[in-house]
Amino acid sequence: MFNNLSEKLDKALHTLKGHGKITEVNVAETLKEVRRALLDADVNFKIAKNFTKTVKEKALGQDVLTTLNPGQLMVKLVKDELTELMGGDTVSINLGGSPTVILMSGLQGSGKTTFSGKLANYLKTKKSKQVLLVGCDVYRPAAINQLRVVGEQIGVEVYAEEGNQNPVEISQNAIKHAKANGKNVVIIDTAGRLAVDEEMMTEISNIHKAVSPQETLFVVDSMTGQDAVNTAKAFNDVLNFDGVVLTKLDGDTRGGAALSIKSVVDKPIKFIGTGEKMDAIDVFHPSRMADRILGMGDVVSxxxxxxxxxxxxxxxxxxxxxxxxxxxxxxxxxxxxxxxxxxxxxxxxxxxxxxxxxxxxxxxxxxxxxxxxxxxxxxxxxxxxxxxxxxxxxxxxxxxxxxxxxxxxxxxxxxxxxxxxxxxxxxxxxxxxxxxxxxxxx
Missing domain, CATH: 1.10.260.30 (Signal recognition particle, SRP54 subunit, M-domain)
Incomplete structure (x- = not known):
C-alpha cells in the first residue's frame, strides 16, 4: 500500500532524521524532494505545492532548526499535514433512516459491485444489520449476476427485477420490499459507464431524487490516480455525494487519489477496499493512513x-x-x-x-x-x-x-x-x- 510513495518520502526525510546539522537550506531541499515524491504519486501539482509550502511555514514557525530533534519534528509536521490532506478526522457512515438507503455510484470497473457486497457484509457482521442488496444496472446482465453471486457468498438477499429497464422503479420497489421484509439497510448498486456521460448522470440523479438516500458513496479505483479525482468532481457536481470509497488499495497504488480527492471535492474518504475477499474492507482513518505512508505502521488497527x-x-x-x-x-x-x-x-x-x-x-x-x-x-x-x-x-x-x-x-x-x-x-x-x-x- 503506497510502497513507492513511502520509499520516496523516507529518502526525502532521511537527511533530517539523522544527527547532522539542520539548516533552512536543507529543509527547503528536503521539502522539494517531498513535493517531487507527491507529484510522482500522481498528486495534483497545486496540492503538492501547497502541501510543502504549509509544512515549511509551520517548520520555520516552530523553530525546527533549533529544536533538540529537528528531524523528528519535521516528520511529525509532514505526518500531520498528510493527515489533514486526507481529511483529518475519521467520518462514520450515516445509518439513520428506516430503512437506511445507501446509493453506490462510480464508473464501470471501479469495483462498485464488489464493494457493495463488502459493505453489506461489513454492516451485517459488524453492525448487526439486516441488509438488502439491489441490482439497478439494467444494461449489463452480468452485473446483476455478479451481485447475486456476491449476495449468496455473504448470505445477503439480492433484489432485482427481470425485464424492468427502469432503475428508478426498481430502487423504489426494493425499498418497499425491504420495509415489508424487515430489512433495515438497502444498498443500491447503480450502473457504471466506461466514462462520464450525460445519460449516466441524469439516470443516477433521478434515482438519487427518487429514493433520498441517507448516504451516497462514490466508489473510485485508487490505481487510476489523478483521473479518479477528476471523475469524483464530475459526480459530486451532480450528486453532492457524502463520501468516497477507495478500492484496490492492495494493488500498485500510487497514492494520488487518496491524497488529492478530499482537497478537490471536500468530501471524506469513508472506506477502503484492501483485497479481493468479502471482509477486505476498512473504515478510513486519515491519521493511521499517514502513519503507514511514513512507514510508522498502524498498531491500533x-x-x-x-x-x-x-x-x-x-x-x-x-x-x-x-x-x-x-x-x-x-x-x-x-x-x-x-x-x-x-x-x-x-x-x-x-x-x-x-x-x-x-x-x-x-x-x-x-x-x-x-x-x-x-x-x-x-x-x-x-x-x-x-x-x-x-x-x-x-x-x-x-x-x-x-x-x-x-x-x-x-x-x-x-x-x-x-x-x-x-x-x-x-x-x-x-x-x-x-x-x-x-x-x-x-
Whole structure:
C-alpha cells in the first residue's frame, strides 16, 4: 500500500532524521524532494505545492532548526499535514433512516459491485444489520449476476427485477420490499459507464431524487490516480455525494487519489477496499493512513483486528491446555486460522512499524501458511494431539504426504516447540495482561 510513495518520502526525510546539522537550506531541499515524491504519486501539482509550502511555514514557525530533534519534528509536521490532506478526522457512515438507503455510484470497473457486497457484509457482521442488496444496472446482465453471486457468498438477499429497464422503479420497489421484509439497510448498486456521460448522470440523479438516500458513496479505483479525482468532481457536481470509497488499495497504488480527492471535492474518504475477499474492507482513518505512508505502521488497527478474532471462551480452553502441556498441532492450526481471518498477510505486515520497509523486497502472499497446514493435515489425530510421538519414520511419512521435506517437518517441529515454551512462560498471567493491554488501546 503506497510502497513507492513511502520509499520516496523516507529518502526525502532521511537527511533530517539523522544527527547532522539542520539548516533552512536543507529543509527547503528536503521539502522539494517531498513535493517531487507527491507529484510522482500522481498528486495534483497545486496540492503538492501547497502541501510543502504549509509544512515549511509551520517548520520555520516552530523553530525546527533549533529544536533538540529537528528531524523528528519535521516528520511529525509532514505526518500531520498528510493527515489533514486526507481529511483529518475519521467520518462514520450515516445509518439513520428506516430503512437506511445507501446509493453506490462510480464508473464501470471501479469495483462498485464488489464493494457493495463488502459493505453489506461489513454492516451485517459488524453492525448487526439486516441488509438488502439491489441490482439497478439494467444494461449489463452480468452485473446483476455478479451481485447475486456476491449476495449468496455473504448470505445477503439480492433484489432485482427481470425485464424492468427502469432503475428508478426498481430502487423504489426494493425499498418497499425491504420495509415489508424487515430489512433495515438497502444498498443500491447503480450502473457504471466506461466514462462520464450525460445519460449516466441524469439516470443516477433521478434515482438519487427518487429514493433520498441517507448516504451516497462514490466508489473510485485508487490505481487510476489523478483521473479518479477528476471523475469524483464530475459526480459530486451532480450528486453532492457524502463520501468516497477507495478500492484496490492492495494493488500498485500510487497514492494520488487518496491524497488529492478530499482537497478537490471536500468530501471524506469513508472506506477502503484492501483485497479481493468479502471482509477486505476498512473504515478510513486519515491519521493511521499517514502513519503507514511514513512507514510508522498502524498498531491500533492491528490490535482492533486481533480483538475481533479474540474469543474469551476459546482462550480459556487454550490456557488450560497449555497449563497441562496438552497444546497440540490442532490448536496451532486454530491459531493460524485466526491470523488468516485478520486479513491479507501483506496488509498485516504493513501495520507493524518498520516491517513494511524491512520486508519491501520480500513477496508476502496469503499462501504463507500453506506448507505448514499441509504438514499438519498429513499427521494422524494422535500425532496432532501428542506431538512427542513423532519420530524419524513418522516424519518421513508426514513429509511424503504433505509434499514437503523432512527438513521442513523438523523446522516446523522446532518452531512449534519454541512457541509452546513461550506460551507456557506467559501462563503466569502474562497472556491475560497482554490481551487487557490490547483492549485498552482500542
Amino acid at each position: 492491528l490490535v482492533e483486528r486481533a480483538q475481533e478474532q479474540y474469543d474469551e471462551e476459546e482462550a480459556r480452553k487454550l490456557q488450560k491446555k497449555i497449563a497441562k502441556n496438552q497444546f497440540g498441532f490442532d490448536d496451532f492450526l486454530n491459531q493460524i486460522n485466526q491470523i488468516k481471518k485478520m486479513g491479507s498477510m501483506k496488509d498485516l505486515v504493513g501495520m507493524i512499524p518498520g516491517a513494511g520497509k524491512a520486508l519491501k523486497d520480500v513477496d508476502i502472499d496469503d499462501d504463507a501458511f500453506k506448507g505448514i497446514e499441509a504438514i499438519i493435515h498429513s499427521m494422524t489425530p494422535e500425532e496432532r494431539s501428542t506431538p512427542s510421538v513423532i519420530n524419524a519414520s513418522r516424519k518421513k511419512r508426514i513429509a511424503k504426504g504433505s509434499g514437503t521435506s523432512v527438513q521442513e517437518v523438523n523446522q516446523l517441529m522446532k518452531q512449534f516447540d519454541q512457541m509452546s515454551k513461550m506460551m507456557k512462560m506467559m501462563q503466569g498471567g502474562g497472556g491475560r495482561k497482554m490481551m487487557q493491554m490490547m483492549k485498552g488501546m482500542r
